[in-house]
Amino acid sequence: MQHRLLSVRLVFAAIMVLAFGYGIYEAFSYAYLAKIFPLYVSLVMFVLACINLAQEIGISWKEVQESGVGFVDLESDWDIPMTTVIGRFCTFLAILLFLYASIWLVGYSISITIFLVLFYRFLTKTTWGVALVAGFAGLGFISLISRLMVIDWPSGIIQNWIQLPWPLG
């Protein structure tokens, strides 16, 4: 039961209740004309979110009593176990966070090039040659967009220390 109550679906429903509750609380601090719209939307949604949370708990409790099987609340049509789904999601999310950290460190152009090369080599499992072609194709593409849109991609810490040539700098 504890396992089920902590399932993502219930947590999400509870977060919705808290979010709309915060919406009401925060709206009271605004000027009259700024508060009307978010206050009334939040009030209605808070009531609905509470009803939804109660329903979710009811469904979970019923499922526990009927099946005794844990963690079956995923509504997507997966043909792989849910634990694998969550595990893979966390893995790919970690990869994305790693990309973000890398952008913060060495800037967008270098990070995305390295990301493409490593992704192709180790996740898509291509040869180093194909991976390098993909990486440089990506770099070429973002450089072209940068020129056309007159946009500088985010630079990292390294660009503050070392003067790198365009498009890496």
Next chain:
Amino acid sequence: MEAALKSLSIVLDPSHFMFLCAGVLVGLSIGILPGLGGIVGMSILLPIIYGMDPHSAFALLIGMVAVIPTSDTFPSVMMGIPGSSASQATIMDGYPLAKKGEAARALGAAFTASLIGGLFGAAVLTLIIPIARPIVLAFGSPELFMLALLGMSMVGVLSGNKPGKGVLAAGIGLMIGALGDAPAVPEYRYTLGIEYLMDGVPLVIVGLGLFAFPEIFDLLIKGRSISEVATLGKGWLDGVKDAIHHKLIILRCSIIGVIVGFLPGLGGSVVDWIAYGHIIQTTRDREDFGKGDIRGVLAPESANNAKEGGGLIPTLLFGIPGSGSMAVFLGGLLILGIQPGPAMVTEHVDLLYTAIWSLALANVFGAGLCIFLSKPITRLTIIPFAYLAPFMILIITLASYQASRGWGDLIALLVMGILGWVMKQYGWPRPAALIGYVLSDNIETYLFISVQRYGISWMTRVGVIILALIIIASLALGIFYQRKKTPKARSESRDYATQASQR
């Protein structure tokens, strides 16, 4: 008539025609890239038009803006990623068709609908010039508020058998839309002290986060190609036949597109949802919507192209831009030394017809090129997604970053993406959230202006009453058809909301 023929001869002159083709190619490229839309295209082309002959500049700019709603169908159908704000609803049925291996059919139908919608928009632009003024002026803030409510009434049909979650999802969208500066007073709401949130979360990030991010992650988790079948199935010609078969749907949705387009302030992001919701509400056999019904592709695609013709009416005749891209276009007119306004009909009638011809010809070329390209491009759907995923991540981060060019865009994409993924997994209708977000500002602003300007009497205006009756009739029709469904159909559509939310 003489002015129209003169303008046609100017547009068909090789040097001008070259600019039209260049505009079409730029528009096609921008449309194919998810998240980039007319504003980006206009911004790229604007520096080029300095000192240019106005007819050539019109051909270039209108050629570009006219085909974005055509080519943005590629990412919407093949990857479930909105190509631009005008093609969000195309995902609902276009992407399921691609999953079934019928991407070519969906694209063929979409491009034909886009072509007809675009030509319809150009034709209406021609006819409406003499009578546009009283029509545009008849729509004040109360009527625009009611139109926004009409858009919100679509939440019901997009939530299937989960109306509660649909309304809650719309509430999430409304609250995301309320982030940042309030329209009525100088007050920043729900910013948590974060500077980035003072301007709110840009539409491109909400769209990419709710739809593109979850789709990319799910395909990576599944480790398969986009198409669940190895062969591509029906071809684009079947799509063209579908479009011809459902010509009345295209006509109806083109009319919706023109009307929404020529109303300044409502924004082009709404038109596809209104057309999509309308077609579900007025259809008896709606069981397949959200699972790959070709009518769900035809409706938004005809409407979003038709809106470009409509959008030019207030821009050219009143100097009031109907959308973001039209606002930049307005800047372009001023660069060319043309003052938009009623004088366009008397002093620059040749330019008006250049705009109309450019719009019509660009739609023909754009649709033709897209149909030509659709066969090789649909092959992308059978490539294992591990090859596409890194480039898709590149594109969504790039598209997000150009929204306000700050780190906040990338972080907002991550947050919206996780929200979208969780919503998708647990059957929260994401289209309802997007509609809520898109209409949030309109609802608040127009309600505020209506009450300030007219008090309670805004509800007694003829336009408001007519629109209220349309909303009631539209909802009643939807409920009527829902109840008329057979028990078999009911059981088949039991999982509609879940499937729709997964689009």
